[in-house]
Every structure is written in structure tokens, then in C-alpha cells.
Amino acid sequence: MTETQGTDGLELEERNSLRRVASLRTELQDITEVEYRQLRLERVVLVGVWTEGSVEDAENSLAELKLLAETAGSEVLDALIQRRPKPDPATFIGSGKVEELHAVVESTGADTVICDGELAPSQLRNLEDRVKVKVVDRTALILDIFAQHAKSAEGKAQVELAQLQYQTQRLRGWGGNLSRQAGGRAAGGEGIGGRGPGETKLETDRRRIQAKMAKLRRELKMLSVTRETKKANRRRHQIPSVAIAGYTNAGKSSLLNRLTDAGVLVEDALFATLDPTTRRTQTSDGRVYTMSDTVGFVRHLPHQLVEAFRSTLEEVAESDLVLHVVDGSHPDPAGQIAAVREVFADVDALGVPEIIVVNKADAADPTVIRQLLAREPHAVVVSARTGEGIDELLDAIEADLPRPASRIEVVLPYARGDLLNQIHATGEIESIEHEGDGTHVTALVAAELAHQLEPFAV
Structure with missing residues (x-):
């Protein structure tokens, strides 16, 4: 083993240096002090640990x-990466x-x-105790973004x-405030309900959080009833459903608008859509189906x-x-596909038929597009912005939607226009003739609809 190489196979020079990542400082231009104070931007330094894969x-x-x-809503002042075999168990970066x-924090004025x-x-x-400023991780950051973007009661x-x-899991005490026992009025005048056999303030707070979580789960169960009712209604009428899913900022809402004229908010930001939007549309041959945007x-x-x-x-x-x-203009679209499929696996969605929609074709590298099409044979290249490829995508959707399986031949009385409407909406009509005693279809x-039509069979 050479002198410059450690036992874990990494060069000591790599181990002993933080690597500054270029071009990751947020540039704020043309913004007044008043606007800045309204935004209340946090000034942040990013830190990553590079454990595997390439530097890219x-x-x-x-x-x-x-x-x-x-x-x-933060202003990024600097970004640092350290090469390590694994994050330090005590302070993440060693x-x-x-x-x-x-x-770096002191020199940049980061908070x-x-x-x-x-x-x-x-x-x-x-890490907080050592760098003397607030430290948050990737999970807390994503949760904060979701909290800013949630609009509906359910969201x-x-x-x-x-x-x-x-x-x-992250409650902590400051100066022993949360670790003292809460007998009598010790815990801020808690009295009855706050007393316990040596229960600490920390335990009291944890118990309150658990109670709040239970309350939220009950609320979510009640809020989900409306969506379940709508889904049951769609199933009863045999209306197929299409879900638009994918990486954040891949252009899902733009695609929904392009396909259905939904008028959904489109924003060049991560997690702009948290509350699902469902729109009703139909194929070129008249079959009705629903299309839903997802988080x-x-x-x-x-x-x-x-x-x-x-x-x-x-x-x-x-x-x-x-x-x-998938965002075809992203540096790593294949990685995005893998990340999304991980979540599909978590919710048992891997078995659902899938069309890969490579979006932003107008901004993507043609070589990257060809590589994606080679990896994903059932894929369509589109641009939701320009409309390129939308017709091909609609054809692919029509081909992959489930087709009705029961062939019927009926004469419907003119008074049963409701059944004729259902056939138009959910079935595939081969022939239709208007006769003296009714409509021959x-x-x-x-x-399920075939069963309802049995009394009118020819």
C-alpha cells in the first residue's frame, strides 16, 4: 500500500479535502431590499458526501x-462535497x-x-453544535417545500x-428544559394531564405529537371518502383511468394541459403540483377516460x-x-426513471401498464433521446410546450387503454337513450341504425353494461 492511500482505498488527499462545486451559487439580480425582506431568504451552504458513482x-x-x-426560498451561497466511503456517523462529513x-459558513455569512x-x-x-448555525437535511428540506405548496385540506x-x-424522532432539549421531570406544575403549569410517574417534558411533547398524528390520520381517512366515492363511480361506469406520474418538474402539468385543456397551474419549480387534478377526456373513437396529474x-x-x-x-x-x-433535457433522465420506479414499487404500481413520455424534446440532446428510446422501447418523445409528438402519444394511449370485451347486438327503445349514451361513452360501436322500433346497435x-343490455338483445 502506498503512503498516499488509506485502508479504504481512497486517496488521502481526496479524504482530507472538501471539494468546492462550481456554479452552484444562487445569483440574485434586480431585487430591491424591500423585496428581499419580503422573501425572507435563508442564506445557505450545501454539503454533500460523495460515497459512490462518478463525480458527475x-x-x-x-x-x-x-x-x-x-x-x-433560500439563497445558495456555496456548495461543498467531501469524498468518503460512507458518511461520518457523528457529524456526516467527519x-x-x-x-x-x-x-466557510463564517466567511459567507450563511445562517x-x-x-x-x-x-x-x-x-x-x-453538526449544529460545531458550526453554530441551523442544520437541516434533505428530508426536512423536501418536507418544507411540500408544506409551502399544499393547498387542499387533504394535502x-x-x-x-x-x-x-x-x-x-428528532425532539431535543435545550439546557435540560425538556429533560426535567414533569410532576405537578413543573412542566410550565401542566397540572392534571401533564403529571406522570417521572414523565419528562420531552416525553410529554412526544405524546402530544402522537395524539396530533392520530387526529390527522382520522381526518385523512374522512377526506379520502370523497375521492373513493368518485373512484367507485368511475368503476361502476367502467371508465378507464390514466395517471400522469414522474419526476418533479418533468412537465406533468404542462402535459395534462396539452392533452385535456385542463388549465392546471404550470410553474418551473419543484413540487408545484401536490394536489391531484383529474380531468375527463375521450379517445378519437369516442371512448371516455379520465386523466390525473399526480405529485x-x-x-x-x-x-x-x-x-x-x-x-x-x-x-x-x-x-x-x-x-x-421524463425530462429529456435533464442531465440524468435514466436516474429519474429509476427513482420514480422505486416509488412505484412502494405503492405496488409496477404492474400497471406504462408509457414512458420523454418530455421537453425541444430542449433535449438528440443523443440522449436515442439512448432513452433504446433503453425504453415503449416510449414516446414529446414537447408539451410546442405540441411535438402529442398526436403520437394520444395514439399510444388509445392503443393501451383497456378495451371492452363483450360483444352485443341490441335494439334499444328510443326511451332508453341513457343506455345508448353509456355505449357511446364506454364502448366501441361497430354499427348503429335507427329503425322503427328503436336503435339497432x-x-x-x-x-357489467352487457348484463344491463341483455333484455334488449336481438
């Missing part, structure tokens, strides 16, 4: 963390390197450090539940969010077809 992978991960930080980070990973409570505490409850699940995914999506948003994410698992939207329909 490490820098892509930190570039995504920069986008997340900016989406949360105790010797914390001092260098502290110097927050964001770490590219999920840190243990002890790592957060040790807000889901985010709050995820935040509480995260916080309950965007991201690498290492916090498991708290997957659990809290499970009822929403299950829209994907319960759909008949998934449009998996030959069509393919779903089994």
Missing part, C-alpha cells in the same frame, strides 16, 4: 439539492472537516447548512402528518412522505395506464 453523479445530486433549496465548513442526505438526530445535533394534512413523523417524485423521496401521501399515490396503482413523464362493451 455527485454534482448532479448537489445541483438538485440547490434547486430544492431555491424552491424553498469531525476534522466540520471546522473547514464552519470557516443555514443543508446536508444532502437524511441525517440521524445525533448527526444534526453534533395540508398529509404534509403535516409527514412533518410530525419526522420530528417525533412529483424525487430521488430519495422521504419515506414519511410516501406513507403520508399513500392514498394519493395509490391513484397510480389503481389506474389502468401510467404516463411516466352492435358494439363491444364492458361485462
Whole structure:
């Protein structure tokens, strides 16, 4: 073994240096002091640990963390990566390197450090104690973005539940305030309900969080009834459903607008859509189906969010077809596909038929597009902005939607226009003739509708 190489196979020079990542400082231009104070931007330094893969992978991960930080309203002052075989169990980047980070924080005037990973409570505490500013990890950052973007009652409850699940493991006391026993009025005048056999303030807070979480779960169960009713109505009428899923900022809402004229908010920001939007549309041959926009995914999506948003994410698992939207102009679209499929696996959605939709073709490198098409044979290249490829995508959707299986031939009385409408909406009409005693129809329909039409069979 050479003198310059450590026991873990990494060059000591690499181990002993923090690597500054170029071009990751947020540039703020043309902004007045008043506007700045309204935004209340946090000034942050990003820190990543590069444990595996290429340097491009490490820098892509930190570039995504920069986008997340900016989406949360922060100004990125600097970004640092350390090469290590694994994160330090005590301080994430190693105790010797914390001092260098502290110097960067002081020289830039940063008030927050964001770490590219999920840190243990002890790592957060040790790092905060050493660098003397607030430290948050990737999970807390994503939770904060979700909290800012949630609009509906269900979305807000889901985010709050995820935040509480995260916080309950990270309660800490300051100066012993949370560690003292809470007998009588010791815990801030708690009295009855706050007393217990040696229960600490920390335990009291944890118990309150658990009670709040239970309340939120009850609320979410009630809020999900409306969506379940709508889904049951669609199933009863045999209306197929298409879910638009994919990486955050891949252009899912733009695609939904292009396909259905939905008028959904489109914003060049991560997690602009949290509340699912469902629109009714139809194929060129008249078959009705629904199309739903879903929350965007991201690498290492916090498991708290997957659990809290499970009822929403299950829209994907319960759909008949998934449009998996990928940003063709992203540096690592294949990595995005893998990250999204990890979440699909978590909600049992891998078995749903899937069309890969490579979006932003107008801005993508043609070589990258060819590589993606070679990896994903069932893919369509589109641009939601220009409309390129949309017709081909609609053809692919029509081909992959489930087709009705029962062939019927009936004469419907003119008074049963409701049944004729159902055949038009959910079936495939082969022939239709208006006769003296009613409408003579030959069509393919779903089994349930075929049963209703039996009395009118020819």
C-alpha cells in the first residue's frame, strides 16, 4: 500500500479535502431590499458526501439539492462535497472537516447548512453544535417545500402528518428544559394531564405529537371518502383511468394541459403540483377516460412522505395506464426513471401498464433521446410546450387503454337513450341504425353494461 492511500482505498488527499462545486451559487439580480425582506431568504451552504458513482453523479445530486433549496426560498451561497466511503456517523462529513465548513459558513455569512442526505438526530445535533448555525437535511428540506405548496385540506394534512413523523424522532432539549421531570406544575403549569410517574417534558411533547398524528390520520381517512366515492363511480361506469406520474418538474402539468385543456397551474419549480387534478377526456373513437396529474417524485423521496401521501399515490396503482413523464433535457433522465420506479414499487404500481413520455424534446440532446428510446422501447418523445409528438402519444394511449370485451347486438327503445349514451361513452360501436322500433346497435362493451343490455338483445 502506498503512503498516499488509506485502508479504504481512497486517496488521502481526496479524504482530507472538501471539494468546492462550481456554479452552484444562487445569483440574485434586480431585487430591491424591500423585496428581499419580503422573501425572507435563508442564506445557505450545501454539503454533500460523495460515497459512490462518478463525480458527475455527485454534482448532479448537489445541483438538485440547490434547486430544492431555491424552491424553498433560500439563497445558495456555496456548495461543498467531501469524498468518503460512507458518511461520518457523528457529524456526516467527519469531525476534522466540520471546522473547514464552519470557516466557510463564517466567511459567507450563511445562517443555514443543508446536508444532502437524511441525517440521524445525533448527526444534526453534533453538526449544529460545531458550526453554530441551523442544520437541516434533505428530508426536512423536501418536507418544507411540500408544506409551502399544499393547498387542499387533504394535502395540508398529509404534509403535516409527514412533518410530525419526522420530528417525533428528532425532539431535543435545550439546557435540560425538556429533560426535567414533569410532576405537578413543573412542566410550565401542566397540572392534571401533564403529571406522570417521572414523565419528562420531552416525553410529554412526544405524546402530544402522537395524539396530533392520530387526529390527522382520522381526518385523512374522512377526506379520502370523497375521492373513493368518485373512484367507485368511475368503476361502476367502467371508465378507464390514466395517471400522469414522474419526476418533479418533468412537465406533468404542462402535459395534462396539452392533452385535456385542463388549465392546471404550470410553474418551473419543484413540487408545484401536490394536489391531484383529474380531468375527463375521450379517445378519437369516442371512448371516455379520465386523466390525473399526480405529485412529483424525487430521488430519495422521504419515506414519511410516501406513507403520508399513500392514498394519493395509490391513484397510480389503481389506474389502468401510467404516463411516466421524463425530462429529456435533464442531465440524468435514466436516474429519474429509476427513482420514480422505486416509488412505484412502494405503492405496488409496477404492474400497471406504462408509457414512458420523454418530455421537453425541444430542449433535449438528440443523443440522449436515442439512448432513452433504446433503453425504453415503449416510449414516446414529446414537447408539451410546442405540441411535438402529442398526436403520437394520444395514439399510444388509445392503443393501451383497456378495451371492452363483450360483444352485443341490441335494439334499444328510443326511451332508453341513457343506455345508448353509456355505449357511446364506454364502448366501441361497430354499427348503429335507427329503425322503427328503436336503435339497432352492435358494439363491444364492458361485462357489467352487457348484463344491463341483455333484455334488449336481438
